[in-house]
Amino acid sequence: MSNTKQRKTSFSLKEQWNILRYLFSFAKSETKWFILSIVMMVIASALSAYLPIIIQQYIDEYLSTSSATIQITLQVAGTYLVLLLLRMVIVYVKDYTFKLASEHTVANMRNNLYHKLGKLSLDYFNKTPNGEVVSRVTNDTETIKEFWNVFLTFFDGFINATMIAVAMFSLSVSMSWVFMAFIPVIFILIYVYQKISTVIYRRMRQALSKVNARLSESTMGMWLIQQFNQTQRMKEEFDEVNQEYLVARTNMFKMNAVLLMPAINLIEQIVLVIVIWIFASQLLSGSVVDIGIIYAFTSYSKSFFHPIGGMLDSLSIYQDGLVSASRGMALLANESTEPQPNANAVDSLIDGQINIDDLYFSYDGENDVLKDIDLEVSPGEMIAIVGHTGSGKSTIINLLMRFYEYHQGLISVDKEDIRDHTKRSVRSQIGLVQQDAFMFYGDFYDNIRLHGNYSDEEVREAAEFTGADHFIKSMEDGYRSHISEGGSSLSAGQKQLINIARTIIRNPRILILDEATANIDTETEQYIQQSLEKIREQATLIVIAHRLSTIKDADKIYVLHKGRVIEQGHHDELIELEGTYYDMYRLQSLQGKV
Secondary structure, eight states: OOHHHHHOSSOOHHHHHHHHHHHHTTSGGGHHHHHHHHHHHHHHHHHHHHHHHHHHHHIIIIITTTOOOHHHHHHHHHHHHHHHHHHHHHHHHHHHHHHHHHHHHHHHHHHHHHHHHTTBOHHHHHHSOHHHHHHHHTHHHHHHHHHHHHHHHHHHHHHHHHHHHHHHHHHOHHHHHHHHTTHHHHHHHHHHHHHHHHHHHHHHHHHHHHHHHHHHHHHHTHHHHHHTTOHHHHHHHHHHHHHHHHHHHHHHHHHHHHHSHHHHHHHHHHHHHHHHHHHHHHHHTTOOOOHHHHHHHHHHHHHHHHHHHHHHHHHHHHHHHHHHHHHHHHHHHOOOBOOOOOTTOBOOOOOOOEEEEEEEEESSSSSEEEEEEEEEEOTTOEEEEEESTTSSHHHHHHHHTTSSOOOEEEEEETTEEGGGBOHHHHHHHEEEEOSSOOOOSBOHHHHHHTTOSOOHHHHHHHHHHHTTHHHHTTSTTGGGOOBOTTOTTSOHHHHHHHHHHHHHTTOOSEEEEESTTTTOOHHHHHHHHHHHHHHTTTSEEEEEOSSGGGGTTOSEEEEEETTEEEEEEOHHHHHHHTSHHHHHHHHHHHHHHO
């Protein structure tokens, strides 16, 4: 959301209407329940307005004339009690159906937001803190759940106030106008509240996102925080963002305490004083005033303004909901989606040939990180891409995996534009093993299978293929051993072997290893090298390597520098050239000897 929008003091009517349309779009499947709830609401409001009239008529027709009998009193009391119980049942049905529909609506909204996250490009996640993403899918949707209750309160309040107004006008037109005279004051309160509250609620939502982001960052990197004795600093920084959230919440409470129900209570008391003063003046002037009328209007002074107060009270949730919904709208409207295939894209079996011609790419649209890249891989070959940090090695892989879209140059698979292959076709036949292996909560079967349709036997064969089988079997429960989220109980090398196994089980036609051996021990590296020899017999290999000793047998090595291919050839050819690759290899050889 832009800074301009963040500085706005309120949503315009058009913006509010667009947000409401966005919310209502998720409620279409629950329309019948919302309608039933509204019907129940109308009936309950009519009963609420009629109940004081029963007492008023009983007072004026029977008590004031001393004609009340036990039978009449019991009939009136029985009627009142039955209607009261009926109203309670109707209110229960109203609340239950409305809350059921709102729960389903919010669940539908949350599913849509999560589905959208799966379609966003990696660029969005690189720029957006994890805590903020989580906040939009969880906290904001929970706020919107309360936002639906606003509509219940508004409908309920409006219908109640309308029914009571009709009842009052049926009893005394002149007295009813006393109540109506304060309606403009309430509208002024609503206008002032909306002008002030949007800023406060937006700050509160932003502060909560910061709290979630900081909490997520701290828990994920707790080992690093403790290692470098940063616990106190992180505590102070968290205290700062938490204090910011506390201040925003405090400002909200101050605003609500002045402009919402307390203000309505004040108006209610003023009206009650005026009503009593008018009736007292009439009595003192000798006019006849029915006691039942006095009872009805003193009762209505609370019944009329109480639902209006509830409506005003719900404005706080309304404003909070507008901000939360606008954030959800912004997420769904985000056009930073993952690259899409061409309209005529098909699923096809890949042989493994890759051609990259005149490829340029920029993450920000201004600074090219890849420039004039030409690269060729024949089926069954093993090529390596090397270079210093920031030279563009991983960017090439990101484009091959269709994590980002390129706009200049061409990437071809089997001599066809990669965009003519469906995303499913590309990602099911091109396997990627990255430097950091993420483990999911579950066992080894779960983490290798990753919900794919593979048997336990196929999982074990993949583990044996990569050498992971030897340490899995040594565990107490074998393949059923529990793995915590992130795999904290496993070494980097063990996680990498599992990572390769989950790729191998899918039989990729092209396998990409992005610094897969950078952070592992020598023994694990040997297992991986043995696996690579087997993989070369059935797939095309692309290896991004830090350790140049692991790619000496590559069919071709490409050396990148500042986004350009500056050298290419076999290991021996590049050594004879005595260029950048030669310098890198000699440096590593010297370090190895040291």
